[in-house]
Amino acid sequence: MKSFQKTIKIAKISEFNPVIFLRGLVGTGIGCNLHVYTGSQSYVHLSTVGTGFSIVKALKRAELNQKILESLLYTVKFEEVDEEPVIRAGKCSTLFEIVSPQSMEYQEQFHFLCSRLFSAGVPCHMIVKVSPVAIGYDYYEDDTLGMKSKSPISSQLQKLEIKEELDLFMDSAFEVTFGVFITANSDYQLKRWASIALSYLTSTYNINGVHSQCIQYDGKRAIGAFNRVMAGGHLNSSVITSKNLAAYFQIPAIGPLEPRVEIDFPTPELGQNGIKLGNVLAPDNDVMGDAIFDPCSIFEHIAIWGATGTGKSTLLKRMIIELHNNAGLRLIIFDLHDEYREIISHLNGEIGKDITIINPILQKFSVNPLELFTQDAVSRDIAVAERTENFISLLKQVFILGEIQESRVRAGIYSLYNSGTPTIEDLVKVLLSQKIDNLSGKLMKFTRGFYGNIFNVKSSSLPFDKLETTTTIFELGRLPTGMRCFFVSVFLILWWDYKRRNRPSEATPHVMVLDEFHHYSGLSVINKMLSEARKYKEGLICSHQGPNQVTSNNVLDNLVRNTATKIIFRQEQASDKHTVSTALGGLSKEQAAYLSVMDVGEAIVKLKGVKTAFRIRTDDFQAGTPIDDDQVRQIVLNDQMITSIEQLSDDEIRFLKAVYEHPRSRVADVSKNLKIRNLDGYALFNGLKQRGALIEETVKHGVGRPKNILSLSVQAHRVLDLGRRSESAHHGGTEHIEMGRSIADILEADGWNCLIEDGCDVKAERDGFIIAIEVETGKAKTRSHLIKNLERDSWADIIIVVCPNKVDKQEIEKIIARNNIGNVFVITYGTVESIMDLIP
Structure with missing residues (x-):
């Protein structure tokens, strides 16, 4: 017999009655596996197996079984998945619960067990396999004996004295396998987590002070047991009624699986001109149209709040692309985690001219936190006073600064401006002369070595005028966290002075994206920008997890009051939900509660000119091909x-x-x-x-x-005025191009006609025989593109893959074998000269 398994993933539940569901299985005669994973990313699967004398019949039966499951899950939102659940960790231990036939009242025990394991961080696969069984005096065909025999399950039921209970309650019986598979990467972790799982299992299913039997497997035996159960077989099974089984078979609401809630938010009429934030949602989640944002309101600022993983960064990336491409605005993005390179290929324009990436590890540039942009005597006095207070605000944000220290720093900076433009080193010398050793010692690191080259200079080398007319990404992910915040704070102080050097009427429209805004919220310059940046056509996008990450009530009030657009993703803290409710003009109790259960990508939006908040679902973002470090190094910043x-x-x-x-x-x-x-x-x-x-x-x-x-x-x-040589972008950059040309040179010397970048990296043809050559430099993050390239090259008589070394060669050969791709040869850079030996 052949078998085929179909699996669906549970996304949302409104309600689930296990007794009704189980009786539905009995009525249709199908079994299923409930699979719950309680790791860092929890999920719930239901699978069913179809059998038949051929794989086609097995598939049809599995598809029919799946439709039956879906019809029984009418209160559950689900999606079909291609991959079956597997155990990926190196070590595994299994606990098989011998399910007790004693009467157990349904009290959401399984949900409670899953929640405890999830909260404790125990990564385990929980499987409840159920199969309805024949009862009473049903008979089945015995091909071996050529006669009908009484069902062995019926005999087991009678032996366990369950038959009378079935008659009494008109209930149904199931063969049940209940296993908990704990995974870990070390013996110590495995032993610890298995101990926790066993204690939770024991306490959850303790009946009248007695726990039923538990069997434990370890190592390969545990993994084998997992595979056997997932494939449709029972192991260490028991037979119990559906009433008792309801205590073991439940769909738990853990991790990303939340109760399905319908909530009433208005669906307003929006304009048609602007950039798309997503789709407006009706209470029943039907799409009511596009959510359009007017980019002209960007200068009245945007607040975006959302917990990690709720879709905040995805929306930011799409907004940046739309504002750059369709609204013609230029932006500065502070990329604290080096994640925005993937938007570059989506931006219109040329890198180095319209788009700039600045990375302190890859490029040399400098910023002086004390440099002034004005030299006019009257204006300079005002600028000195403002810069002094802004710099002290920066120091208080980064270091602990007492009142006495603050007054001495203020006096020291004023004295330094009397003799020109000071540097941090000049300030350190003044502080040392005043015996402020603690602060001067902390500032000393900004005067030496790598950090000194950036911050301890007389004049900044960053071309602020160029940054204002390009979309610029500051990649700061390779710096320590404290240094990232220090740099951004310094830049904001300098940028605000730069923007105000001219009259507001002469200002160039520009947008500043402040991801993780709470890191800079304590700066006095932030309050100024929130209040006054609109006059200078500078828009702020302030994004962070929740409003109450901003610890200053004054700044938070300013943020709420001075952001005309607010976009709120899921919020779980009560204080955050209260602030959000107030910021949106007052939500009902039900609407405020809904903030905790919103899906990933779902948000509540309040736009300028729209009286009420409404729900949207944001669009997904498809990452583009990121440029490599060599291309970033080519971007010249200095004058x-x-x-x-x-x-x-x-x-x-x-x-x-x-x-x-x-x-x-x-x-x-x-x-x-x-x-x-x-x-x-x-x-x-x-x-x-x-x-x-x-x-x-x-x-x-x-x-x-x-x-x-x-x-x-x-x-x-x-x-x-030279024409640029056309080269396609590759993960490997120049190395990729260089190797392709070298291979072409070798083949052309032997009489082959070669074309570079004509359907593959190198295409060689002679006497009707065609070779496709792919160069793998190993600089791509994954090998997924390789399979696509090889499948695309199927038109060639043979395919040759060239890679840097033997390790890469072995990895690529395994990928080729696993995907069953023929006529492919793999060689290394060191054996390129012998490429002719592969050609028949």
């Missing part, structure tokens, strides 16, 4: 960047043109082509690289050591 050909000497122009005409050249190669000394070539190279005209990259090139090759920057192409 020494070459902007015209007049800034170049004749020798420099010749050097750049030689690099353009001879791709993949080293400095020594260019020097040789120009017939100049290597010493002079390196001098020209260093000057051009420093001024942002040249890029040097280290790439592997078959056998031997890597080499450093040169290429022109985007700016150099523009200045010299």
